[in-house]
Amino acid sequence: MTHHLLIQFVTWFVLCYFILLNGGYLVLNMLSLRTLHRKGQEEMLDDLPRAYSGLEPPVSILVPAYNEEATIAASVRSMLQLTYSEYEVLVVNDGSKDGTLEVLKCEFGLLPFPEAYRRQIKTKEIRQIYRSTRFPNLRVIDKENGGKADSLNAGINASRYPLVCGVDADSILQRDSLEKVTEPFLRDPTVVATGGTIRVANGCEVTGGFLTKVGLPKNVWALFQVVEYLRAFLFGRLGWSSVNGMLIISGAFGVFRKDTVIMAGGYRPDTIGEDMELIVRMHRLLRAKRQPYKVEFVPDPVCWTEAPEDYKTLKNQRIRWQRGLAESLNANWGLMFSRNGGVPGWLAFPFMLLFEWLGPLVEVGGYIFMVWSFLMGEISWQAFTTFMFVAIGLGILLSASGLLLEEMSFHIYPRGKQLLALAAVVLLENLGYRQLNTMWRLIGLWRWVMQKESTWGTMKRKGDWQASTPKGP
Numbered sequence: 001m002t003h004h005l006l007i008q009f010v011t012w013f014v015l016c017y018f019i020l021l022n023g024g025y026l027v028l029n030m031l032s033l034r035t036l037h038r039k040g041q042e043e044m045l046d047d048l049p050r051a052y053s054g055l056e057p058p059v060s061i062l063v064p065a066y067n068e069e070a071t072i073a074a075s076v077r078s079m080l081q082l083t084y085s086e087y088e089v090l091v092v093n094d095g096s097k098d099g100t101l102e103v104l105k106c107e108f109g110l111l112p113f114p115e116a117y118r119r120q121i122k123t124k125e126i127r128q129i130y131r132s133t134r135f136p137n138l139r140v141i142d143k144e145n146g147g148k149a150d151s152l153n154a155g156i157n158a159s160r161y162p163l164v165c166g167v168d169a170d171s172i173l174q175r176d177s178l179e180k181v182t183e184p185f186l187r188d189p190t191v192v193a194t195g196g197t198i199r200v201a202n203g204c205e206v207t208g209g210f211l212t213k214v215g216l217p218k219n220v221w222a223l224f225q226v227v228e229y230l231r232a233f234l235f236g237r238l239g240w241s242s243v244n245g246m247l248i249i250s251g252a253f254g255v256f257r258k259d260t261v262i263m264a265g266g267y268r269p270d271t272i273g274e275d276m277e278l279i280v281r282m283h284r285l286l287r288a289k290r291q292p293y294k295v296e297f298v299p300d301p302v303c304w305t306e307a308p309e310d311y312k313t314l315k316n317q318r319i320r321w322q323r324g325l326a327e328s329l330n331a332n333w334g335l336m337f338s339r340n341g342g343v344p345g346w347l348a349f350p351f352m353l354l355f356e357w358l359g360p361l362v363e364v365g366g367y368i369f370m371v372w373s374f375l376m377g378e379i380s381w382q383a384f385t386t387f388m389f390v391a392i393g394l395g396i397l398l399s400a401s402g403l404l405l406e407e408m409s410f411h412i413y414p415r416g417k418q419l420l421a422l423a424a425v426v427l428l429e430n431l432g433y434r435q436l437n438t439m440w441r442l443i444g445l446w447r448w449v450m451q452k453e454s455t456w457g458t459m460k461r462k463g464d465w466q467a468s469t470p471k472g473p
Contacts, residue, residue, distance in 0.1 A: 007378045014366040021355050022394035028239025029401050035242045036409045057163050058086040062155030064148045065169035069099040073107045078172045088137040090155045095145030109133040121153040121266035149267035149274035168252040170306050177301035181255050184296045191294045192260045195249035196301035197233045200226045219309040224433045227425045231402035241297035245348035251275030253303035273324015280328050283344040284335040315440050322444025360442035395430040
């Protein structure tokens with residue numbers, strides 16, 4: 001192949017890849033729009049009395065906590081004030097080295113409580129189980145450090161109810177979020193997992209475990225993530241959910257049928273993407289058994305979480321996410337193109353493989369190649385302009401679409417000033433932030449190949465969006 005033909009081949013490959021990548025997301029966007037439109041029509045029924053009111057399945061909320069002394073009290077208080085008929089909160093202190101356990105003892109009046117611990121899934125040793133003297137539905141498990149997945153498994157072992165809901169310890173749940181995220185389990189007995197929307201809490205105000213004021217973060221890194229989360233949840237996951245192909249439920253807020261999780265063997269402690277890995281494994285096992293099931297994303301139950309505000313923490317988080325994605329897909333090759341794979345095996349898995357897992361390699365290589373080729377005069381300015389439109393112009397269109405879906409459906413940020421700020425971010429995040437994110441994902445892919453870094457690590461929390469937290473019930 002001559003030099004000129006090689007340049008032409010690579011140019012067309014890069015252009016086609018970016019067109020397929022953004023075209024795929026546009027299709028998901030259309031699916032999300034259809035789902036939100038249908039949901040808007042159904043919302044009229046929400047005002048009517050519900051036939052199943054008070055019959056919701058009991059839920060055990062599992063809160064793995066490692067060095068979360070800055071945010072744990074407000075998070076637990078937000079969970080204790082949910083509007084739901086029957087639930088318990090199980091905080092799992094995963095051998096924290098800070099004052100997490102002491103904060104919990106002080107805030108909630110914990111006392112040691114001897115009870116049988118049924119080990120259905122293998123975990124690290126349990127040191128003590130505490131029960132709150134102020135809130136009868138709050139228990140705390142103190143265990144040896146084993147990671148987030150191990151903590152969730154310990155919570156599943158100690159849970160009393162048929163549904164388990166994993167919630168990050170730095171998160172705040174809206175009062176009706178549990179009610180909404182469990183609705184699919186009532187509608188359809190084949191539902192095995194549901195997930196809700198995660199939003200950035202930086203810039204908001206929380207008092208006594210309640211979100212009292214929605215705001216935007218002043219920190220630019222957190223501001224970029226507001227738009228990023230809108231795009232990821234409102235058409236990434238909602239689009240796949242509409243065709244039962246969702247492979248990710250965020251570990252920050254997801255509900256699972258406990259017997260299905262135990263059947264699958266629980267969360268894998270040797271992966272740092274335990275939330276995605278469990279969902280992909282459930283797809284693989286249930287597809288192999290030819291058992292009817294559904295995994296749903298519910299867009300309106302909201303969980304607010306603190307986003308990283310500094311370069312280093314954000315970079316480390318994204319590297320770990322990419323590594324977790326690689327581990328999840330690599331452990332479940334049996335799903336891809338399997339005989340009974342359906343949408344997860346024939347569409348979602350290959351899409352994630354090509355555009356999310358290997359995507360950073362092609363994207364970074366594509367940017368370098370196109371810029372180098374243009375500067376060296378190897379490609380025309382028309383080809384370079386087309387590339388910039390496909391890579392950046394369509395990216396802006398997708399981000400704008402995420403913001404539009406948010407405004408049409410939920411209107412969380414009502415002030416004009418907030419919308420203007422978000423519109424500016426929609427433009428700016430495609431001019432450096434997304435490319436930087438792709439670089440971090442490429443590092444994550446490289447570290448997975450080299451098998452470097454296998455622990456979740458420590459996230460830097462500020463917790464300054466939480467106002468004073470009153471003590472006592």
